[in-house]
Amino acid sequence: MKYYDKLIFELSRPGRKGYSLPENPYGPMLLPAGLGRGSKAMLPEVSEPDVVRHYTNLSQMNFGVDTGYYPLGSCTMKYNPKINEEIAAMPAFQGLHPLQDEATVPGVKAVYEGMDKALCAITGMKHFIFTPCAGAHGELTGLMIIREYHRRRGDLARTKIIVPDSAHGTNPASAAVCGLEVVEVRSTENGLVDVADLEKLLGPDIAGIMLTNPNTLGLFEREIGRIAELVHACGGLLYYDGANMNPLLGMVRPGDMDFDVMHLNLHKTFSTPHGGGGPGSGPVGVCAKLAGIADTMQVSGFHGNFGVILRAYAYILSLGREHVKMAGKLSVLNANYIKESLKDCYKLPIGSVCKHEFVFDGLVDDGSATGKAGATTLDVAKRLLDFGFHAPTIYFPLLFHQAMMIEPTETESPETLDAFIEVLRTIAAEAAADPDILHQAPHGTPVSRPDETRAARTPVVKYTPAV
Amino acid sequence: MAKIIEGLKYAPTHEWVRVEGGVAVIGVTDFAQMEMGDITYVDAPEVDDEVVAGEEFGALESVKASSDLISPVSGKVVEVNAELEDAPEKINEDAFANWIIKVEMSDPSELDALLDAAAYKNISE
Amino acid sequence: MFQYFPHTGEDIRRMLERIGADSLDALYADVPERFIYRGEYDLPAAMSEQQVRDFFEGLAAKNPKLKVFAGAGAYDHYTPSVIPYITSRSEFLTAYTPYQSEISQGTLRYIFEFQTVVCSLTGMDVSNASMYDGPTAAAEAMRICVSQAKKKNTVLVSATLLPQVLKVMEVYALNAGVRLVRIPAEGGQTSLQALGELIAAGDVAGAVVPSLNRYGIIEDHAGFADALHAAGALLVEYCDPSALAVLKSPAEWGADVAVGDGQPLGIPLCYGGPYVGFMACRQALIRKLPGRIVGETVDKDGKRCYVLTLQAREQHIRREKASSNICSNESLMALWVTVYAALMGPEGLREVNEISYGGAHYLEQQLLATGKFEKVFDAPFLKEFVLKPLVPVEELQQKLLDAGFFGALKTEEGYVSFCVTEKRTRAEIDRMVNVIREGWL
Structure with a gap:
């Protein structure tokens, strides 16, 4: 990757243009006094080739799944099939107005119905809605459905939601946006929900529980049957955070575990590209008794991110009932393979079989015996960039101080995993011999470590031309 | 080693109090600033806001963390250290010299529940 | 295998x-x-x-191809071919959120450019990295009003906001315990007098009003900011960023927060998504912004670079105390509108508005001349307008569909709305008007 220093605004020259529009066949625009803009907006004035070269240069400072291995925990960075892009780009889909009557979009209707049916088959839920635009948006929508369920029964005392201490930060945040009070349930030493602690929290004020299964440590909550019984017995509902659905794909269905509401991240489990942080899609699935409520939830402008839903549908049809059964298993195989291959040089706090991801707690030998400051998880992550790999998710979950969360996904070959394992072993050896090599990393990227303190103390969030 | 100053009152949540008549001058301890790392922002209340002992009155932010500020006493905010708005790093430079708020105490007996320097030293090591 | x-x-x-x-x-x-x-x-x-390709081509072929004369929150502006070419580059498309800034300068830099475009168009000081869409951005702005005001819990919403904006805000408000009160319209516009009366009733944390409203009318918000600020409340402008190239900006109206949907900046209709919401505000409110923000800094060697910043507001650090639960943006769509803004520049966007304005006013005139419509509002509009139909609406819509046009959207009041963008030619307008003229002889 080479460093390229320009912003599009810095290429701007007055009078240059990058567009081509038809002649205006009408008269001039006559806006009443007081409604027009006072001064021209500062936008770039650049030619079309300027634009293409600028953004091509920017792209070359970026790392994607197509560039290399991306073992980011809890993000499911699987291969994004190209046929799906072509389908989403079909003009006959792109040109449809969202307020068109259903009768004029039978092809779209078939996509939504087909997806609803397919997702129900895969998850064991009874109905899906597609308006949520992301995973966190799906969580919020699911919680809104839970609240509405209690509200319609006149049970207004259920204002609390139980969330494990290992949960993704979005869980408590979504609960708060939904007006629910968060109650944390502890994890046991084995990294699972402490059922005894859970029992103490249950009562008539509990709206439900949010669970990720497997959890953020990559461990299957094997007491889920008991947990579901207890929560249902107290009158609460179970919410399944689908962020970690990938290992269950083709093996275990949340509906069979008695979850009442769930969301899926189509951009994780169903292969749609992450796009540098979106657009995603977070459809919400519900059990039969919540289907009516779910259909009333309008949480975004129209019908959700149709373009993303199209891609996911293409993926499901490509897999079909035969191959969907392999996706989860291979993701679990890959994760356990890395875990077993590296546990002698990275601390493995919980050794049992993992699902699609697992967590190391830093280096076995961080090099502090050399008298220098020891190498941290951040240092390992930064050093990985030098070897052409993306870093794992770091410092999450919060249960461990040096957490390093690795999720390989099923689309990586054993050769890629072996190369990754080899590099992590090399880095571990470097750390033990001279941790400073890691402190200084990365060495070969377009920019080195940024001054984040400066960025936060005096935020500069837009370009201002030099006078 | 984090610095601790004799003669101040301390909360177990790492705030210090210096009593000036009926007013409590409140800041965070050297231990707290070391734990936080480079402080990037101090979220402080406004003058005339009410604070309650044991409840949050603001927060410190660093690049990767956020920590609530818990009021050691109850009362009305009479002054806010405006310097910290543009220079939060002053807390890193000297946590005891750079107070955050001054509170006119509604119940000075709340001070009795706070720790002295020796007791605070025990919990911040 | x-x-x-x-x-x-x-x-x-x-x-x-x-x-x-x-x-x-x-x-x-x-x-x-x-x-x-x-x-x-x-x-x-x-x-x-x-087989997959054939399957979807089969589905796509089932949808009749229509010339769009409708808006109501989704606008059929032209997409220059450069844009999908750039956004489909796999380095952008297949990247995650830019956590590792050293190998994500491409994403970080275009988000910084996006934030600059949003600030330029709205006139505001700071912007975030984008939101899901316009309606959710409005709902998040409502949360900012309440959070800023501390003890006040009522947010006023104009009855002239798009119906979907109101619906999304309502479900967020219901669950967040915020009281939403409608500001009635007068002559198709948010009433300043009604706003004043509602403010006087107390407890108002802010108001959300559209600069270009559900009837296509360009609203006059003179006096809105003063009335709200005097009561310690915020003014939130819901706007069309394409139109902001020619209309008075939220900053010029004295707004504290500006939100809206970036779709009119060249994003295809695509049956409603993906689009991209935006949110910008005054400097003083920066820490209230939800979601990602990209900031400029330098690396270890002093080189200019970009990072996700002010993350201490966010859910992965603050959990239930975060400013929002949003933990992504619509990054690729932010790139989409940034490339659009770069290609169009201030002049291109002005021309887009001029042609759309010209076409819409020409269509209105032609429709009125058929004698099958009456004017409803005597108010300035840009590219969208409503008329009262004197023929049955369903019949009108069906005749248009049969002739290959999608227009005459029915409003809650029984009016019909039409929208014209620079993509619609004068010949297409004439053909559609002909269908109506000859539909009921």
């Missing part, structure tokens, strides 16, 4: 051996047997790539 899975039988055997498991199923030994799904999935059989 399957084309997305690299593992051979031999690979699987070797890997299981390293793990010390005898089968792939053994890796699920921790899952109670009753939860393992042993049935056959009710899914179609796997399709080859060509």
Whole structure:
């Protein structure tokens, strides 16, 4: 990757243009006094080739799944099939107005119905809605459905939601946006929900529980049957955070575990590209008794991110009932393979079989015996960039101080995993011999470590031309 | 080693109090600033806001963390250290010299529940 | 074997051996047997790539191709071919959120440019990295009003906001315990007098009003900011960013927060998404912004670079105390509108508005001349307008559809709305008007 220093605004020259529009066949625009803009907006004035070269240069400072291995925990960075892009780009889909009557979009209707049916088959839920635009948006929508369920029964005392201490930060945040009070349930030493602690929290004020299964440590909550019984017995509902659905794909269905509401991240489990942080899609699935409520939830402008839903549908049809059964298993195989291959040089706090991801707690030998400051998880992550790999998710979950969360996904070959394992072993050896090599990393990227303190103390969030 | 100053009152949540008549001058301890790392922002209340002992009155932010500020006493905010708005790093430079708020105490007996320097030293090591 | 899975039988055997498991199923030994799904999935059989393509081409062919004369929150502006070419570059498309800034300068830099475009168009000081869409951005702005005001809990919303904006805000408000009160319209515009009366009733934390409203009318917000600020409340402008190239900006109206949907900046209709919401505000409110923000800084060697900043507001650090639960943006769509803004520049956007304005006013005139409509509002509009139909609406809509046009959207009041963008030619307008003129002879 080479460093390229320009912003599009810095290429701007007055009078240059990058567009081509038809002649205006009408008269001039006559806006009443007081409604027009006072001064021209500062936008770039650049030619079309300027634009293409600028953004091509920017792209070359970026790392994607197509560039290399991306073992980011809890993000499911699987291969994004190209046929799906072509389908989403079909003009006959792109040109449809969202307020068109259903009768004029039978092809779209078939996509939504087909997806609803397919997702129900895969998850064991009874109905899906597609308006949520992301995973966190799906969580919020699911919680809104839970609240509405209690509200319609006149049970207004259920204002609390139980969330494990290992949960993704979005869980408590979504609960708060939904007006629910968060109650944390502890994890046991084995990294699972402490059922005894859970029992103490249950009562008539509990709206439900949010669970990720497997959890953020990559461990299957094997007491889920008991947990579901207890929560249902107290009158609460179970919410399944689908962020970690990938290992269950083709093996275990949340509906069979008695979850009442769930969301899926189509951009994780169903292969749609992450796009540098979106657009995603977070459809919400519900059990039969919540289907009516779910259909009333309008949480975004129209019908959700149709373009993303199209891609996911293409993926499901490509897999079909035969191959969907392999996706989860291979993701679990890959994760356990890395875990077993590296546990002698990275601390493995919980050794049992993992699902699609697992967590190391830093280096076995961080090099502090050399008298220098020891190498941290951040240092390992930064050093990985030098070897052409993306870093794992770091410092999450919060249960461990040096957490390093690795999720390989099923689309990586054993050769890629072996190369990754080899590099992590090399880095571990470097750390033990001279941790400073890691402190200084990365060495070969377009920019080195940024001054984040400066960025936060005096935020500069837009370009201002030099006078 | 984090610095601790004799003669101040301390909360177990790492705030210090210096009593000036009926007013409590409140800041965070050297231990707290070391734990936080480079402080990037101090979220402080406004003058005339009410604070309650044991409840949050603001927060410190660093690049990767956020920590609530818990009021050691109850009362009305009479002054806010405006310097910290543009220079939060002053807390890193000297946590005891750079107070955050001054509170006119509604119940000075709340001070009795706070720790002295020796007791605070025990919990911040 | 399957084309997305690299593992051979031999690979699987070797890997299981390293793990010390005898089968792939053994890796699920921790899952109670009753939860393992042993049935056959009710899914179609796997399709080859060509079958997938044929399947979707078949579906696509079922949707009649229509000339769009409708808006109401989704506008059929032209998409320059450069944009999808750039956004489909895999380095942008297949990247995650830019956590590792050293290998994400491409994403970080275009988001910084996006934030600059949003600030330029709205006139505001700071912007975030984008939101899901316009309606959710409005709902988040409502949360900012309440959070800023501390003890006040009422947010006023103009009855002239798009219906979907009101609906999304309502479901957020219901659950957040915020009281939403409608500001009635007068002559198709948010009433300043009604706003004043509602403010006087007290408890108002802010108001959300559209600069270009559900009837297509360009609203006059003179006096709105003063009335709200005097009561310690915020003014939130909901706006069309394309129109902001020519209309008075939120900053010029004295707004504290500006939100809206970026779709009019060249994003295809695509049956409603993906689009991109935006949110910008005054400097003083920066820490109230939800979601991602990109900031400029320098690296260890002093080189200019970009990072995600002010993350201490966000859910992965503050959890239930975060400013929002949003933990992504619509990054690729932010790139989309940034490239659009770069290509169009201030002049291109002005021309887009001029042609759309010209076409819309021409269409209105022609429709009125058919004698089948009456004017409803005597108010200035840009590219969208409503008329009262003197013919049955359903019949009108069907005749248009039969002739290949999508227009005459029915409003809650029984009016019909039309929208014209620079993509619609004068000949298309004439043809559509002809259909109506000759529809009821």
